Amino acid sequence: MTRRDDLEVLAARATELREQVAHHARLYHEQDRPEIPDADFDAMVRELRAIEEEHPELAVEDSPAVAVGGAASATFEPVVHAEPMTSLDNAMDADELRSWHERVVRGLDGAAARLVTELKFDGLAMSLRYENGVLVQAATRGDGRVGEDVTANVRTIGDVPDQLDASAVTVPEVIEIRGEVYMPTTVFDELNESYLAAGERTLVNPRNAAAGSLRQKDPAMTAKRRLSFWAYQLGEVVGGPAFATHTETLDLIEALGLPVNGERRTFDDIDEVVAHCLERQEHRHDLGYEIDGVVVKVDDLAQRDRLGFTSRAPRWAIAYKFPPEERSTLLRDIQVSVGRTGRATPFAVLEPVFVGGSTVSMATLHNQDQVAVKDVRPGDTVIVRKAGDVIPEVVGPVLSMRPPDAEPWTFPTECPACGTPLVRPDDEADTRCVAPDCPAQRDQKVAYWASRGAMDIEGLGEQMVEKLTGAGLVRDPADLYALTVDQLVELERVGPTSARNLVDEIDRSRQRPLPKLLTALGVRHLGPAASQALAAEFHTLDGIMAASAEELAAVDGVGDVIAATVRTWFDQPVNQAFVERLRQAGLDFGDPEAAERAAARLAAIDQTLEGKAVVVTGTVPGFTREEA
Known part of the structure; x- marks a missing residue:
C-alpha cells in the first residue's frame, strides 16, 4: 500500500520505534523493571514489525522487532551467507500472478515453464x-x-538433524539447506494457556514467538518453545549431484532426513496455479501452522538461470499473498506527522482493533487527496484493512453509521512541528513543510543517519538526538563528528562514560562502507539495495557525484527515477557543502584504487576491440541486410 515516496516517513518512524522497543525490552527482560504497560510495548513491536515486513529494505539485521521475548540480537555472531538469501516479490491478486507468469514466458522467449x-x-x-x-x-x-549465528538454538529443534542421513544418497561435502522455522499453532495455544495460568505475558503470534525463541540467550529456553522446521530450498552445494529441477533438490533434501512440506504441487498451466492458490486461501486456517500465501516457482533450474534476479528478488519466483482481512472500528482522530524530507502525512488514530493477526491503533491515510476521496471524518466508523496482512490502512467510512455531527476533516495549513505554512506543488500529491530549520525534519534526519540501516551509531537514538539538537550542538549529521565529551556531559542525564561511548561510536562510524553512507544521506528513493548497486559500480562517492543521470540509470537495480533524484540531490549547493563537511570529518568515501582498476579494465577491453570488424550471420528481425 505504501509507495516508494512514503519510505522516508516509515524509515524515520522505524528508527524511533527501534530505540523505544530495544530500551523497554532491556528493562523488561534483563532488568525486570518495565516502565510501560505490556499493551503499550506490544503496540510498538507490532508497528515496527509491520514496517519491516512490508519494506525489507528498511529492516535491520538485529531489529528488536524479531527479538521479542529474548535478548538483543547483538548477542549472536554475524554470518556472511555464501549465497544471498533474497526475498520474494509479491502478487496481491490473480491478475498480478498472471502478469508475473507473462513476464516469465517473455523472459524465456515464449518457452513453457513448469x-x-x-x-x-x-x-x-x-x-x-x-x-x-x-x-x-x-x-x-x-x-x-549477513545473518546471525543461532546454531546452538537451532540444535534444539527436533526436525533439524545434527547428522544427515547417508543411507539412500551420497552426502555432499558442503550443503546449505534453507527453510522456515515456525511454531505450530497447537504449541502456540498451549504455551499461551500456560502463561495465562501463571499470570505471565502471552506470546503475540506464532511467527514472532518463533523469532523470539530463536534469539534466546539460553538454548534451553528455545527448546521449551518446541519449534519446527520446513525445508524448501538449497543454497551453496559443494560436491553434490547435478540437478535439473527444483523438485529434484527437494527430493534430495528429504532423502537427507530433513522435512519437506507435502503440500507442494506442480502445474503446467497458470490457470491451474491460480485455482490452487484460491483453494489454499480458502483453507488457510485448516493447517497446523500459519501461512500467509503461496510461493510459485519455476521448476527448471536452467530456466531460472536465464531469468535471473532483480536487485532484490528472483524473477523466477513470486509470493501470492492472501487477501487482507478487514474489520470496522472507530476513527478517533486524524493527525499529521512530518518526516525528514518535510512530507506531511495524515494518519488515522483508531479505537484499537484486532485485524490481520495484530491489534491496530493507527493507520496511514497517505495524503490530502486520499482523505478527501475516502471522505473519512473523526467520529466515523471505518473499515480497516491490513494490506498484504501487514501495514494497516483505512478503506473508507461506514456511511450508515456516520454521526450527524461528523464534520469533514481539513488538512492543516501550517506545519504541526514548526508552524511554517505547508506547501503543495502543483504536480505533486504530497504537502510539505519547506522550512530548513523545522525541528521534526532536523531531528529525523539525524536519527535516520544514526540508524542501524544507515551509519549504525549505537546510543544515538531519538531521545539523545533531541537533546543534541535542543542544546544547539547538532543541526545536521555532519555536526555529530565535531562533538566532544566535554560538550556531551553538559547535557541532562549524560555521564562521562556515556559521553565517551557515544563519541567513540560516532568516531567508528567514519569507517562505515560506502553503501551505508549512501543510504544515510537520505536521498529520496535511494534505499540500501540501490546504494549497494551504485557503490559496486562506481566504488567512490566522488565517482557517483560525477556520474550523469544516464550513467546512474544504467546501473542494474537503479533506473531512471532513482537516478534523477540522486543527480538532483548532488546538484544542490547545500548538499555539496554538506558532503564536503563529511569529507573534512574523515568519513570513508570509498576505494579510489578500485575505481582506477575498473577504469583500467574497461580501457583494456576497448583497446582489445579497437579496429576489429564484427561479422553477424543470420537475420535481424525488422531490418534489411543493408540496414543491419
Whole structure:
C-alpha cells in the first residue's frame, strides 16, 4: 500500500520505534523493571514489525522487532551467507500472478515453464550449513547478505538433524539447506494457556514467538518453545549431484532426513496455479501452522538461470499473498506527522482493533487527496484493512453509521512541528513543510543517519538526538563528528562514560562502507539495495557525484527515477557543502584504487576491440541486410 515516496516517513518512524522497543525490552527482560504497560510495548513491536515486513529494505539485521521475548540480537555472531538469501516479490491478486507468469514466458522467449507451488510459511527464514554431513552452522536471513549465528538454538529443534542421513544418497561435502522455522499453532495455544495460568505475558503470534525463541540467550529456553522446521530450498552445494529441477533438490533434501512440506504441487498451466492458490486461501486456517500465501516457482533450474534476479528478488519466483482481512472500528482522530524530507502525512488514530493477526491503533491515510476521496471524518466508523496482512490502512467510512455531527476533516495549513505554512506543488500529491530549520525534519534526519540501516551509531537514538539538537550542538549529521565529551556531559542525564561511548561510536562510524553512507544521506528513493548497486559500480562517492543521470540509470537495480533524484540531490549547493563537511570529518568515501582498476579494465577491453570488424550471420528481425 505504501509507495516508494512514503519510505522516508516509515524509515524515520522505524528508527524511533527501534530505540523505544530495544530500551523497554532491556528493562523488561534483563532488568525486570518495565516502565510501560505490556499493551503499550506490544503496540510498538507490532508497528515496527509491520514496517519491516512490508519494506525489507528498511529492516535491520538485529531489529528488536524479531527479538521479542529474548535478548538483543547483538548477542549472536554475524554470518556472511555464501549465497544471498533474497526475498520474494509479491502478487496481491490473480491478475498480478498472471502478469508475473507473462513476464516469465517473455523472459524465456515464449518457452513453457513448469511451475511448482509451495505454501508460504509465516515463520523465520533459516539457512542450515552441513559439512561432511554434520550441522556446523544455522543462520538467520538478516539483511539477505549477513545473518546471525543461532546454531546452538537451532540444535534444539527436533526436525533439524545434527547428522544427515547417508543411507539412500551420497552426502555432499558442503550443503546449505534453507527453510522456515515456525511454531505450530497447537504449541502456540498451549504455551499461551500456560502463561495465562501463571499470570505471565502471552506470546503475540506464532511467527514472532518463533523469532523470539530463536534469539534466546539460553538454548534451553528455545527448546521449551518446541519449534519446527520446513525445508524448501538449497543454497551453496559443494560436491553434490547435478540437478535439473527444483523438485529434484527437494527430493534430495528429504532423502537427507530433513522435512519437506507435502503440500507442494506442480502445474503446467497458470490457470491451474491460480485455482490452487484460491483453494489454499480458502483453507488457510485448516493447517497446523500459519501461512500467509503461496510461493510459485519455476521448476527448471536452467530456466531460472536465464531469468535471473532483480536487485532484490528472483524473477523466477513470486509470493501470492492472501487477501487482507478487514474489520470496522472507530476513527478517533486524524493527525499529521512530518518526516525528514518535510512530507506531511495524515494518519488515522483508531479505537484499537484486532485485524490481520495484530491489534491496530493507527493507520496511514497517505495524503490530502486520499482523505478527501475516502471522505473519512473523526467520529466515523471505518473499515480497516491490513494490506498484504501487514501495514494497516483505512478503506473508507461506514456511511450508515456516520454521526450527524461528523464534520469533514481539513488538512492543516501550517506545519504541526514548526508552524511554517505547508506547501503543495502543483504536480505533486504530497504537502510539505519547506522550512530548513523545522525541528521534526532536523531531528529525523539525524536519527535516520544514526540508524542501524544507515551509519549504525549505537546510543544515538531519538531521545539523545533531541537533546543534541535542543542544546544547539547538532543541526545536521555532519555536526555529530565535531562533538566532544566535554560538550556531551553538559547535557541532562549524560555521564562521562556515556559521553565517551557515544563519541567513540560516532568516531567508528567514519569507517562505515560506502553503501551505508549512501543510504544515510537520505536521498529520496535511494534505499540500501540501490546504494549497494551504485557503490559496486562506481566504488567512490566522488565517482557517483560525477556520474550523469544516464550513467546512474544504467546501473542494474537503479533506473531512471532513482537516478534523477540522486543527480538532483548532488546538484544542490547545500548538499555539496554538506558532503564536503563529511569529507573534512574523515568519513570513508570509498576505494579510489578500485575505481582506477575498473577504469583500467574497461580501457583494456576497448583497446582489445579497437579496429576489429564484427561479422553477424543470420537475420535481424525488422531490418534489411543493408540496414543491419
